[in-house]
Amino acid sequence: MTLGSTESQVRYNEAAIAHAAALFERHMYDYAPPTGDAPPLEQMLPIFDRTALGVAREYEAMGDRPISVELEARAAGHGITFEHLGLTLGSVLHGVDLRALPDPELVAVIRSALLERKVIFFRDQHLSEEQQTTFGRCFGDLDAFPFGKPGNDPFILEIIHGDRSPGTENGWHTDVTWMERPSLGSIAQMITAPPYGGDTLFADSHAALLGLPADVRERIEHLDTVNDYRIFLRSRDGAPFPDDIVEALKTDIPFGVTHPLVRTHPETGKQALYLHGGFMRQDHLVDRRTAEPIDAQESMRLSKTLLAQHARPEYGCRFSWQEGSIAFWDNRAVQHYAASDYFPHRRVLRRVTVAGDRPFHRPD
Numbered sequence: 001m002t003l004g005s006t007e008s009q010v011r012y013n014e015a016a017i018a019h020a021a022a023l024f025e026r027h028m029y030d031y032a033p034p035t036g037d038a039p040p041l042e043q044m045l046p047i048f049d050r051t052a053l054g055v056a057r058e059y060e061a062m063g064d065r066p067i068s069v070e071l072e073a074r075a076a077g078h079g080i081t082f083e084h085l086g087l088t089l090g091s092v093l094h095g096v097d098l099r100a101l102p103d104p105e106l107v108a109v110i111r112s113a114l115l116e117r118k119v120i121f122f123r124d125q126h127l128s129e130e131q132q133t134t135f136g137r138c139f140g141d142l143d144a145f146p147f148g149k150p151g152n153d154p155f156i157l158e159i160i161h162g163d164r165s166p167g168t169e170n171g172w173h174t175d176v177t178w179m180e181r182p183s184l185g186s187i188a189q190m191i192t193a194p195p196y197g198g199d200t201l202f203a204d205s206h207a208a209l210l211g212l213p214a215d216v217r218e219r220i221e222h223l224d225t226v227n228d229y230r231i232f233l234r235s236r237d238g239a240p241f242p243d244d245i246v247e248a249l250k251t252d253i254p255f256g257v258t259h260p261l262v263r264t265h266p267e268t269g270k271q272a273l274y275l276h277g278g279f280m281r282q283d284h285l286v287d288r289r290t291a292e293p294i295d296a297q298e299s300m301r302l303s304k305t306l307l308a309q310h311a312r313p314e315y316g317c318r319f320s321w322q323e324g325s326i327a328f329w330d331n332r333a334v335q336h337y338a339a340s341d342y343f344p345h346r347r348v349l350r351r352v353t354v355a356g357d358r359p360f361h362r363p364d
């Protein structure tokens with residue numbers, strides 16, 4: 001007996017040592033000597049947590065490489081090098097100056113990097129509003145945003161927080177699912193960085209779907225969500241907007257649009273978990289085969305499960321901003337979370353969004 005140990009502790013340790021060898025033989029594969037074929041990954045993971053399976057399956061779909069050989073070669077031709085932040089998503093592109101209008105081939109390389117890595121980053125750009133919108137238009141038309149502070153250019157959204165405006169984007173989400181045609185992606189530039197904190201986290205929606213239990217994936221494959229912008233129709237203190245403003249808005253911008261929970265990416269063909277907890281009507285999931293809502297309680301249970309999925313750290317990467325940094329994320333493939341850990345310091349982000357198409361689900 002060691003100094004300070006109790007009789008019960010001694011008995012516990014004796015029992016633990018006596019049973020350890022027998023229990024170990026039935027426990028984990030990864031301690032076994034590397035001989036013969038490895039067992040299927042599904043057998044090596046606990047049945048209650050398939051997170052690693054989702055990441056592994058998405059990486060496998062990427063060819064077990066962070067970027068393709070073709071993209072690596074094309075990027076090298078432009079002097080671009082990659083700094084990968086996550087296994088399946090998130091890369092900093094070094095050697096790119098976005099202040100000059102990129103030539104078509106460079107735009108094609110950047111677009112390919114976005115598709116393969118889902119969110120890409122650039123350092124030390126310091127674009128003007130005009131330069132930022134010009135860069136955004138290289139990838140399509142731009143969407144204006146009706147619920148925020150516009151810049152001098154109406155297609156610029158300024159996201160400003162400080163000692164009188166704490167950050168409120170600290171929830172996992174993909175942008176503007178209340179739109180009939182949600183944006184393809186967002187291009188954000190840090191104008192004023194706080195001295196501490198203010199990172200943005202990103203999560204892979206393809207891996208998040210693949211990491212769900214098989215029965216849940218099967219259950220949601222044919223389900224749609226109804227999304228609206230009701231959370232924007234109240235002021236910060238909770239007071240509702242006047243009826244005439246709300247009715248005029250609903251007349252011009254549809255209030256309540258339907259999108260699939262499992263979205264097929266229109267360019268890569270991959271399936272992704274697609275939802276926004278603040279916009280979806282969580283008690284009203286609809287089976288598109290019958291156009292009928294499922295049971296409200298089941299709808300709430302499923303919504304709760306799905307809304308927790310992107311928060312697993314294994315699915316994500318984290319970007320630490322500097323002034324002049326740019327993030328370009330694919331809203332069809334990732335969710336993001338802006339950490340509100342810098343109050344009362346000032347943080348100013350300038351964003352443009354590239355127009356997208358209507359979400360759809362095409363079975364594999």
